[in-house]
Amino acid sequence: MQQIVNFLFKNSITLLFLLLLGISLSFTIQSHAYHRSRTITSANAVTGYVYEQINKVEMYFSLSEENQKLASENALLKNMLFNKKDTVLATVPPSLGIYKVIPGKVIANSYSLQENYLTINKGTADGVKEDMGVVSSLGVIGYIEKTSKGYATIISVLNKKFRLGAKIKKNNHFGTLTWNGKSTGFAQLVDVPRLATVVKGDTIVTGAESTIFPENIPIGTIEKVYIDKKTNYYTLDIRLFNDMTSLGYIYIMENKDREEIQQLQQATVPPNE
Numbered sequence: 001m002q003q004i005v006n007f008l009f010k011n012s013i014t015l016l017f018l019l020l021l022g023i024s025l026s027f028t029i030q031s032h033a034y035h036r037s038r039t040i041t042s043a044n045a046v047t048g049y050v051y052e053q054i055n056k057v058e059m060y061f062s063l064s065e066e067n068q069k070l071a072s073e074n075a076l077l078k079n080m081l082f083n084k085k086d087t088v089l090a091t092v093p094p095s096l097g098i099y100k101v102i103p104g105k106v107i108a109n110s111y112s113l114q115e116n117y118l119t120i121n122k123g124t125a126d127g128v129k130e131d132m133g134v135v136s137s138l139g140v141i142g143y144i145e146k147t148s149k150g151y152a153t154i155i156s157v158l159n160k161k162f163r164l165g166a167k168i169k170k171n172n173h174f175g176t177l178t179w180n181g182k183s184t185g186f187a188q189l190v191d192v193p194r195l196a197t198v199v200k201g202d203t204i205v206t207g208a209e210s211t212i213f214p215e216n217i218p219i220g221t222i223e224k225v226y227i228d229k230k231t232n233y234y235t236l237d238i239r240l241f242n243d244m245t246s247l248g249y250i251y252i253m254e255n256k257d258r259e260e261i262q263q264l265q266q267a268t269v270p271p272n273e
Contacts (some may be wrong), residue, residue, distance in 0.1 A: 078251035102252040111245050114181045118154040128152045134252040138241040139218035165207040211258040
């Protein structure tokens with residue numbers, strides 16, 4: 001207490017000056033419209049700047065939550081897209097349609113091996129099962145290999161065990177999508193018939209025969225064309241739309257009719273004698 005009194009006594013002249021200066025400024029502002037306007041404008045500018053900086057900080061810390069919301073919204077949109085008929089895009093609730101879409105995020109990704117896998121933060125508790133297709137906003141990534149309660153692993157397109165029926169979008173000629181283990185930016189479409197018209201830049205998409213992926217999901221574009229001397233079929237180098245070395249949010253797709261289709265196909269094909 002004594003220190004406060006000493007401080008006030010020691011600085012009494014300065015404090016008195018500041019007090020009188022404040023009173024005089026207040027009178028000036030109150031009695032002159034111009035000064036009052038300038039003061040309010042300056043105060044608003046300072047307040048606005050402070051609020052803007054606070055908002056930026058709040059937005060930074062809420063990015064994760066916002067990204068999750070966007071992923072969920074995108075999953076709903078993709079659910080509608082994957083269940084459309086022909087070119088008509090109807091509003092399809094998540095509970096309807098053949099395909100159910102589950103958003104997730106890649107938490108681990110290998111791409112320098114011959115058999116590469118990804119790990120995602122969704123598992124059986126979220127409805128994820130083996131052999132579900134996985135895509136990003138750009139196209140095919142792979143399909144589910146193993147699951148646990150909260151996580152799952154994906155066989156990547158960059159895996160020599162990966163196989164997927166795919167086609168040339170413009171003419172519907174089919175082949176099998178594989179990976180030769182060489183480049184992370186390219187996969188191969190093999191066993192494409194020689195009668196197919198293939199041109200560099202043509203788009204490759206998923207085929208209709210897959211029970212894992214909807215038809216016409218993007219994969220990539222033709223980069224090079226070869227003729228396999230053993231089979232006399234085309235082999236195409238496909239430049240992938242996805243950068244498989246940098247993946248974030250993904251979408252897992254469940255074909256709710258897959259089991260029924262497989263049972264029908266198995267019953268149709270006679271057993272080997």
